[in-house]
Amino acid sequence: xxxxxxxxxxxxxxxxxxxxxxxxxxxxxxxxxxxxxxxxxxxxxxxxxxxxxxxxxxxxxxxxxxxxxxxxxxxxxxxxxxxxxxxxxxxxxxxxxxxxxxxxxxxxxxxxxxxxxxxxxxxxxxxxxxxxxxxxxxxxxxxxxxxxxxxxxxxxxxxxxxxxxxxxxxxxxxxxxxxxxxxxxxxxxxxxxxxxxxxxxxxxxxxxxxxxxxxxxxxxxxxxxxxxxxxxxxxxxxxxxxxxxxxxxxxxxxxxxxxxxxxxxxxxxxxxxxxxxxxxxxxxxxxxxxxxxxxxxxxxxxxxxxxxxxxxxxxxxxxxxxxxxxxxxxxxxxxxxxxxxxxxxxxxxxxxxxxxxxxxxxxxxxxxxxxxxxxxxxxxxxxxxxxxxxxxxxxxxxxxxxxxxxxxxxxxxxxxxxxxxxxxxxxxxxxxxxxxxxxxxxxxxxxxxxxxxxxxxxxxxxxxxxxxxxxxxxxxxxxxxxxxxxxxxxxxxxxxxxxxxxxxxxxxxxxxxxxxxxxxxxxxxxxxxxxxxxxxxxxxxxxxxxxxxxxxxxxxxxxxxxxxxxxxxxxxxxxxxxxxxxxxxxxxxxxxxxxxxxxxxxxx
Amino acid sequence: xxxxxxxxxxxxxxxxxxxxxxxxxxxxxxxxxxxxxxxxxxxxxxxxxxxxxxxxxxxxxxxxxxxxxxxxxxxxxxxxxxxxxxxxxxxx
Numbered sequence: 001x002x003x004x005x006x007x008x009x010x011x012x013x014x015x016x017x018x019x020x021x022x023x024x025x026x027x028x029x030x031x032x033x034x035x036x037x038x039x040x041x042x043x044x045x046x047x048x049x050x051x052x053x054x055x056x057x058x059x060x061x062x063x064x065x066x067x068x069x070x071x072x073x074x075x076x077x078x079x080x081x082x083x084x085x086x087x088x089x090x091x092x093x094x095x096x097x098x099x100x101x102x103x104x105x106x107x108x109x110x111x112x113x114x115x116x117x118x119x120x121x122x123x124x125x126x127x128x129x130x131x132x133x134x135x136x137x138x139x140x141x142x143x144x145x146x147x148x149x150x151x152x153x154x155x156x157x158x159x160x161x162x163x164x165x166x167x168x169x170x171x172x173x174x175x176x177x178x179x180x181x182x183x184x185x186x187x188x189x190x191x192x193x194x195x196x197x198x199x200x201x202x203x204x205x206x207x208x209x210x211x212x213x214x215x216x217x218x219x220x221x222x223x224x225x226x227x228x229x230x231x232x233x234x235x236x237x238x239x240x241x242x243x244x245x246x247x248x249x250x251x252x253x254x255x256x257x258x259x260x261x262x263x264x265x266x267x268x269x270x271x272x273x274x275x276x277x278x279x280x281x282x283x284x285x286x287x288x289x290x291x292x293x294x295x296x297x298x299x300x301x302x303x304x305x306x307x308x309x310x311x312x313x314x315x316x317x318x319x320x321x322x323x324x325x326x327x328x329x330x331x332x333x334x335x336x337x338x339x340x341x342x343x344x345x346x347x348x349x350x351x352x353x354x355x356x357x358x359x360x361x362x363x364x365x366x367x368x369x370x371x372x373x374x375x376x377x378x379x380x381x382x383x384x385x386x387x388x389x390x391x392x393x394x395x396x397x398x399x400x401x402x403x404x405x406x407x408x409x410x411x412x413x414x415x416x417x418x419x420x421x422x423x424x425x426x427x428x429x430x431x432x433x434x435x436x437x438x439x440x441x442x443x444x445x446x447x448x449x450x451x452x453x454x455x456x457x458x459x460x461x462x463x464x465x466x467x468x469x470x471x472x473x474x475x476x477x478x479x480x481x482x483x484x485x486x487x488x489x490x491x492x493x494x495x496x497x498x499x500x501x502x503x504x505x506x507x508x509x510x511x512x513x514x515x516x517x518x519x520x521x522x523x524x525x526x527x528x529x530x531x532x533x534x535x536x537x538x539x540x541x542x543x544x545x546x547x548x549x550x551x552x553x554x555x556x557x558x559x560x561x562x563x564x565x566x567x568x569x570x571x572x573x574x575x576x577x578x579x580x581x582x583x584x585x586x587x588x589x590x591x592x593x594x595x596x597x598x599x600x601x602x603x604x
Numbered sequence: 605x606x607x608x609x610x611x612x613x614x615x616x617x618x619x620x621x622x623x624x625x626x627x628x629x630x631x632x633x634x635x636x637x638x639x640x641x642x643x644x645x646x647x648x649x650x651x652x653x654x655x656x657x658x659x660x661x662x663x664x665x666x667x668x669x670x671x672x673x674x675x676x677x678x679x680x681x682x683x684x685x686x687x688x689x690x691x692x693x694x695x696x
Contacts (some may be wrong), residue, residue, distance in 0.1 A: 234660065236692050243611045249695030254610050258688045259667050282614060302695070323695050457696060464662060464669065465692040471672040499696055566686065567667025 001104060002213040004519045006035060006066040009109040011130055013123065015197050016056060016115035020130050032602060036065035036496035037092045038534040040081025041541065043112055044090050045604060049544035053085035054171065054196045060113040065496030066517050069104030070211045073227045074498035076101050076296030080185040082193045086173045086407050087426040087450040090541045091188030094496060096295040099160040099179040099204060106206035117198035125204045135200035142166065142350040143178045150203050163201035164194040165352030167395040171195050172405040174357035178349055182319050186354045187427065188449055215516060222512040229504040230299060236465055237504045239299045244500060247281030248304040249323040254280045255463065259472065260567030261436025264331050265381060266363035267422045267557055270433045271565035272331040279330040279338050284321050288338065293319055300500065308339045318346040327431035328359020333366060333382060340384035344391060351395035357407055360428030362387055364408040364420050373415050376400060422555050424451035434558040436568035437462050439470060439478040442578040445552045446482065448538035454499055456485035465503060475574040479581025487531030494534060533601045539593050540603055549590040552579060607687045616645055626681065632670045633657050633677040664688040
């Protein structure tokens with residue numbers, strides 16, 4: 001695997017004709033946009049910002065980063081980039097596991113799909129070859145069954161399967177791609193684009209390859225430095241010692257609850273009280289945890305596999321109970337039953353949908369039911385059996401499921417009450433209430449893919465786990481803080497390293513590893529400039545797609561209805577003030593990138 | 605005073621909620637020192653080299669991290685205060 005040549009092995013797959021061509025990415029694109037997220041956005045821009053998401057012209061790009069599949073810690077990731085059917089923005093989502101590494105080992109840096117296959121197909125990838133093969137035997141099947149089918153056909157050894165489920169096939173707007181049963185391109189509805197293109201799965205068979213064409217001593221040194229940072233016992237990534245490793249992401253549940261930043265009942269409240277404990281990482285570890293799986297080249301092992309041993313979901317064994325879905329399908333739906341949360345997450349893994357969006361659309365529908373906005377099937381708070389049943393019909397767009405498959409923004413609007421959709425640019429909010437973590441709210445509003453915690457994980461600063469610390473209830477200074485995190489993450493998403501690497505590493509470590517991988521000088525200032533360029537490229541795309549002045553916003557609930565819970569009592573999000581700061585440090589005119597800024601950053 | 609422990613700290617103290625003896629009018633740092641005295645394994649995580657509250661612990665009084673309160677670790681505790689003690693915690 002000659003890692004310095006990243007970007008040369010890009011496969012262009014025309015699903016209309018079945019023709020597959022290898023065309024290297026332009027050298028200038030790789031220099032400016034690095035890989036994965038950045039490079040994928042550059043390809044999607046080429047298809048035109050006016051493209052309809054559900055059209056053959058929309059590109060579905062799966063792109064590795066220059067570090068993907070190498071020995072670099074936390075590098076087992078790739079990006080799926082397309083125009084989102086949920087938001088109408090450009091979107092990118094990232095998948096862990098082993099799929100990304102195996103695609104690299106099989107000889108490919110990226111797969112660019114266009115067109116629409118006349119019948120269901122899957123892409124089979126092995127040893128430098130890609131073939132489109134008939135998928136009619138698995139069309140209509142859940143992801144677990146699809147993975148098992150391909151494992152029977154090709155054997156489990158060295159095999160990865162990334163697939164869509166019934167939700168993708170029915171074009172549910174928040175459908176996901178899921179690999180190896182449970183690692184998802186979760187957000188933005190990328191699975192629905194797969195369904196629209198009749199692309200059921202990507203199946204890869206490849207054994208591990210070592211990096212070549214690299215300064216061996218320097219490569220070892222920079223990787224060792226990065227690994228030492230991950231292992232440092234002061235960092236939450238420390239294997240078997242840090243909170244992220246021991247409890248997984250759900251270690252957050254109790255802390256956000258305590259500070260009044262945990263949305264409850266469709267974000268009508270900001271704390272779940274003593275009930276948060278029942279869906280927390282601590283409770284999972286004490287009661288149902290059975291294993292700590294991991295991804296390629298990751299010592300952290302933050303995934304949490306559980307087994308349910310009693311109740312209606314007895315016998316279920318699944319991974320992974322994460323903080324985001326435990327919040328979305330738990331506290332936000334007034335549900336403190338962890339077994340049902342595990343069941344609902346597993347449904348998302350099998351049906352292929354985003355659990356954050358699912359939890360939000362269900363909680364929106366619960367509020368609509370309570371307020372009398374619903375004339376047909378109603379849904380009570382915390383009714384777990386009904387939640388499970390509704391999840392099935394959402395995936396197939398049956399009955400009321402057809403409405404809810406549109407996502408909370410469109411569904412609430414069709415119910416005549418758009419104000420109860422907790423979403424930004426059409427994408428639902430994650431598990432950090434903007435009244436208790438002010439920077440996260442600004443991050444949601446200015447995220448280029450709609451509400452998102454991962455575009456700017458300033459919670460790390462507001463919760464005090466990185467050297468830059470910031471009072472979560474202060475709004476001053478959040479403009480610069482959010483920009484810094486957005487730019488840094490845009491770069492790491494383009495390498496493509498796990499977001500959690502940022503709990504132990506920064507621009508210096510990213511620069512060192514990238515410089516050796518490319519064989520050229522690259523410093524921390526280059527990291528931040530490339531990240532800024534990628535963030536502005538996305539914004540430029542969105543501006544061309546119609547997202548203009550005033551498009552960075554939050555639901556009124558967060559800016560007008562004050563928190564009543566300890567930690568954040570009396571607080572709202574001061575979004576307007578934060579946006580003034582933010583646009584000033586960005587050099588934007590409101591939500592729009594001026595031409596001068598584009599020239600400075602050499603965009604496109 | 606009742607103190608709630610979380611994550612890796614709870615694994616050391618052995619329970620979610622523990623009664624910790626501190627005198628009336630005690631400050632947050634006094635509570636941290638009392639906890640460190642009772643569980644020496646936590647001392648390095650609670651108290652820094654200069655005897656102050658370590659950056660490796662987050663002590664919340666009624667949902668507010670003391671590091672953001674005007675008096676910081678010298679903030680006085682009240683008998684009805686809710687006290688939460690966390691290690692560094694994040695995820696996503």
